[in-house]
Amino acid sequence: MSRRLPSYSVLMSVYDRETPENLNASLDSMLLQSYPPDEVVLVCDGKLTCELNIIAKSFESEFKPYFRIVRIDDHVGAAAALNEGIKVCTCPYIVRMDSDDISYPDRCRRQMEMFALKPHLDMVGTFAEVYDIDRQETVGVKRMPTKHKDIKKYARRRNPFCRQALAFRRDKAVEVGGYADLDECEDYEFAARMLANGAKARNIPEVLVRYRVSEADYKKRKSFRSTKNFIKVRRMIHRSGFSSFADVVIPSTMQLMLCILPWKATRRFYKRMRKGGEKYTENQASPQ
Numbered sequence: 001m002s003r004r005l006p007s008y009s010v011l012m013s014v015y016d017r018e019t020p021e022n023l024n025a026s027l028d029s030m031l032l033q034s035y036p037p038d039e040v041v042l043v044c045d046g047k048l049t050c051e052l053n054i055i056a057k058s059f060e061s062e063f064k065p066y067f068r069i070v071r072i073d074d075h076v077g078a079a080a081a082l083n084e085g086i087k088v089c090t091c092p093y094i095v096r097m098d099s100d101d102i103s104y105p106d107r108c109r110r111q112m113e114m115f116a117l118k119p120h121l122d123m124v125g126t127f128a129e130v131y132d133i134d135r136q137e138t139v140g141v142k143r144m145p146t147k148h149k150d151i152k153k154y155a156r157r158r159n160p161f162c163r164q165a166l167a168f169r170r171d172k173a174v175e176v177g178g179y180a181d182l183d184e185c186e187d188y189e190f191a192a193r194m195l196a197n198g199a200k201a202r203n204i205p206e207v208l209v210r211y212r213v214s215e216a217d218y219k220k221r222k223s224f225r226s227t228k229n230f231i232k233v234r235r236m237i238h239r240s241g242f243s244s245f246a247d248v249v250i251p252s253t254m255q256l257m258l259c260i261l262p263w264k265a266t267r268r269f270y271k272r273m274r275k276g277g278e279k280y281t282e283n284q285a286s287p288q
Contacts, residue, residue, distance in 0.1 A: 005112040007038040009089035013081040014099040015045040022100035035109035043085040046075030079179035079186040098164040107208035111167040122199035125161035126208040156243040159188035165209040184229040196242040227259040
């Protein structure tokens with residue numbers, strides 16, 4: 001591609017429950033991109049373990065002057081930590097990354113190419129490989145709608161982006177106020193608010209990120225706390241005028257059912273969701 005690619009910041013937050021191996025692999029995957037970042041901002045959400053601190057400091061030492069560490073004394077949660085990171089990022093685009101996932105080498109190049117090709121875009125995501133750490137194998141691919149109109153429609157009920165695969169325009173994120181102070185689903189609420197405020201979006205139909213899941217993650221999703229947070233965020237999005245009452249009731253009812261049903265039934269449901277996502281993409285979504 002002959003177009004000049006824009007500069008970008010990588011934004012990642014980490015807290016003391018992360019494993020050193022995951023953090024090291026995640027940072028490596030971002031710093032070894034085929035189109036490298038202009039800066040990496042790592043937000044330490046509260047005091048880290050000695051092992052995590054050693055990794056953070058080693059990257060800071062090796063990749064000076066464009067590796068920046070932001071330290072927060074107390075654990076404040078992902079949303080507040082990311083907002084502190086956005087303040088520090090200096091590039092026009094921000095590439096989000098989780099501290100336990102892996103980006104493939106061409107991920108950022110492909111996203112910056114999309115921004116260069118379509119400069120009106122404010123958000124660009126990708127598909128993601130789902131890797132089960134308990135079974136040590138890939139169990140699916142998370143495929144999302146690719147066109148803006150389909151993304152906006154999908155967002156009325158569910159997050160239209162893979163959280164760890166999103167890149168966005170910094171000034172647009174600042175304009176909408178960054179991430180809301182939520183315990184969970186802050187990434188979904190952020191995406192919906194960006195879209196409600198006129199952000200243009202696209203998902204690249206390529207698997208460019210691998211994210212880890214475990215049985216503990218699925219069980220957490222069906223907990224009463226997660227269910228309550230799930231419904232809370234959908235009510236927030238509805239009150240903003242972005243979604244309809246049905247867009248709150250239907251997914252909230254499904255979430256309540258998953259909370260009540262036995263774990264085996266819930267696991268089967270998530271497997272069907274993955275298959276449904278693949279069918280949606282193949283039949284309806286196409287890159288433009």
